[in-house]
Amino acid sequence: MTYAADTSLRDKMMKQMAAGSCAKILKEPTSKYCLVKLPLGVEKLIDSQCRATIGRVSNPGHNTRTLRKVGQSRWLGRRPVVRGVAMNPVDHPHGGGEGRSKSSGSFGRVSQTPWGKPTKCGRNQERKRNGKFK
Structure with a gap:
């Protein structure tokens, strides 16, 4: 599980920064691209050289207060x-x-x-x- 992944080498971070959200790496980055499943269920190919933070964004109960x-x-x-x-x-x-x-x-x-x-x-x-x- 990751969050705050770059979409390309010169791009800003992706939008998994909401409380409790994360993205899953579906396919290992053996080739040039890595397959990532975003929180909305969309699968996206991103460059395997891009950076990502491992883990989940904290405060998952933010919207239940x-x-x-x-x-x-x-x-x-x-x-x-x-x-x-x-x-x-x-x-x-x-x-x-x-x-x-x-x-x-x-x-x-x-x-x-x-x-x-x-x-x-x-x-x-x-x-x-x-x-x-x-």
């Missing part, structure tokens, strides 16, 4: 999430209406982002790319 109040979330820079239906029409396509009126925004309209792009339709999902070295 509970935030006890809203202020702790704000200290981390997270803003509150406001529904589009609760906004004014100038702020969101779903906004406006009297009280909890659904006819003003979401009823009879396609779900939209604040910028008017359709959501929940699958068109904006990117296809998976093969991450192998060419």
Whole structure:
């Protein structure tokens, strides 16, 4: 298991620097390239001359801690999430209406982002790319 591996001889470190993450070396570097499996499951060929740190990044329970109040979330820079239906029409396509009126925004309209792009339709999902070295 490794982390912080170079992708090429003149490149920066790879992105296995998150807490508790690691990459596995699948094929020994007998030739010029070494096969490495990244945390997302993508297998990548990297130069066998590149450096890597052996081990796992510490603090694996980093994402399991509970935030006890809203202020702790704000200290981390997270803003509150406001529904589009609760906004004014100038702020969101779903906004406006009297009280909890659904006819003003979401009823009879396609779900939209604040910028008017359709959501929940699958068109904006990117296809998976093969991450192998060419």
